[in-house]
Amino acid sequence: MLSLELLQGAVLLTSALVVIALILNVWRMLRGPDITDRILALDTLYINSIALIILLGLYNGSALYFEGALLIAMLGFVSTAALCKYLLRGDIVE
16 A cells, blocks of 8 residues: 555655646746747647646556647647747648
8 A cells, every 4th residue: 555655655756746737837827938949849748738637646546637738739740840830831721
């Protein structure tokens, strides 16, 4: 039982550190000096949210959270690519 309690404590500690990283990402997204820093902060924000959802799935012992993290990963990749294409060309669809 000690290993289960140790694992839950490690997941809680890691979750707290990921929440701090999320807060710093939001700060960079709101205060970034230019648009590329804000896009990078948004990209890192969704990656950290995926990590937080996976940690929540580990803590609760449910595989459903991993599917949600996969959906967020796909949507985050597509949205980042579309936003970068819009900034480079001014249009998403050619």
